[in-house]
Amino acid sequence: MKFNSKVAVVTGAGSGIGRAVAVELAARGARLALSDIEPLGLAHTADLVAGQGAPVHTATLDVSSRGAVAEYATAVLAHYGAVDIVVNNAGIAGDSGTFVNSELDGFQRILDVNLWGVINNTKAFLPSLIASGDGHLVNISSINGIVAQPGTAAYCTSKFAVRGFTESVRADMVASGLPVRVTVVHPGGVSTDIANSAFDRAGSDVTPEQRKRLETYNDKLLRMPSEKAAGIIVDGIATGRSRVLVGHDARLLDVVARIVPARIPVVTAWFERRMFGVPAVSDERSASASS
Ligand SMILES: NC(=O)c1ccc[n+]([C@@H]2O[C@H](COP(=O)([O-])OP(=O)(O)OC[C@H]3O[C@@H](n4cnc5c(N)ncnc54)[C@H](O)[C@@H]3O)[C@@H](O)[C@H]2O)c1
Structure with a gap:
């Protein structure tokens, strides 16, 4: 895919990977429709891409709101007349311990944003991607959509589901002969x-x-600059890849998950101890026993 004058929708564009993807797409000639729940970060990204000479439409949007997303898609289509690329990037972390001690309200919010945000936006924009004749849907999962780690049940649930959802939509497109390429992205640690x-x-x-x-997360795990991650993601869109792994960590864990899938819990428990120095599960066990 060439990006010249293509209309690209990016959610969660006010920070991190979303901002960097917007800047990268602008550098390659795309016209942009950017949204975020945080208006200040969004305005900053809009200034950056406008400074690159890219046309930009902005909207404050909570992707978990199905009605708001549907209205947003109508507004973007009215503004540009077409939509060619959708990058479902908006997402949050937020697990705070093992599932046994977690609050389901927090779990629900992570699914509402990370999974339902992707579903809502795909539902709203897929007809436009089909009408484009050269559409591309890009959903940002995570390495936690391939490998689960302790203490991240909500995040992993959402990101495994994004992977399954994306692969299902791709299967629909292929089986129906519809002209939309579909990419799932699995970043490892990115500095955001x-x-x-x-x-x-x-x-x-x-x-x-x-x-x-x-x-520890910020110093040792979230290391790749977001600009580098965006370059890998946009290259993946340009070459029509179905699956994009971002970073050595993501590629390594993907291989481990293929070779010894049943050993992943042992590997991640060892990694947690090495990285954080805390056997999180035994702490949680004593916490739940005392509550
Ligand atoms: N940073 C990493 O290491 C990493 C690794 C794997 C996957 N990811 C995924 O990449 C995506 C981008 O994350 P990031 O690291 O750039 O984080 P970030 O926090 O820098 O950016 C996320 C953006 O999403 C926005 N957002 C949050 N809730 C929203 C909502 N309800 N509606 C609309 N926008 C909302 C935030 O305001 C923010 O601007 C997420 O889906 C995340 O899960 C990140």
Whole structure:
């Protein structure tokens, strides 16, 4: 796919990977429809792409709201007359321990944004992608859509589901002979605000151990610059790839999951201890026993 004058929709464009993808698409000549739940970050991204000379339409949008997303799709189509690329990127982290001690309201919110946001936006824009004749749907999953790790049940559930949803839509397109390529993206650690934002949302509930965990995440795991991740993702769109793994960590874990799928819980438990120095499960067991 060539990007010149293609209309590209990017959700969660106010920060991190979404912002960097918007900038990369603008650099390759796309026209942009950018949205985010946070208007300030969105305005900053809009300034960046406008500075590159790209036409840009912006909207404050909560992707978990089905009605708002449907209205948004109508507005984008009215503005540009066509939509060629949709990048479902908006997402949140936010698990705060093992599932046995988790709050289901928080679990629900992660599914509402990470999974239902992708479903809502795909439902709203897929007819336009089909009408484009050269449409491309891109859903951002995670390496946690391939490999589960302790303490991330909601996030992993959402990201495995995004993978399954994306592969199902691709199967629909292929079986029906419809002209939409469909890509699922599995980033490893990318240097963004995703972990900081999750801790900000948790507010005063954050324990010193969780704060330490956040620092470890930011220092040791979320390492790839978002611009580099965006280059890999947009290259994947350009070459029509079905599946894009972003980073050595994602590629390595993908191989491990293929070779020893049943050993993944052992591998991730070992990794957790090595990385965070805490056997999180035994802490959680004592917490649940005392509550
Ligand atoms: N950073 C990583 O290491 C990493 C790894 C794998 C996958 N991902 C995925 O990449 C995507 C982008 O994350 P990021 O790392 O750039 O995080 P980020 O926090 O920097 O950006 C996410 C953006 O989504 C927006 N957003 C949150 N809730 C929203 C909602 N309800 N409606 C609309 N917008 C909303 C936020 O305001 C923010 O601008 C997410 O889907 C995330 O799960 C990130």
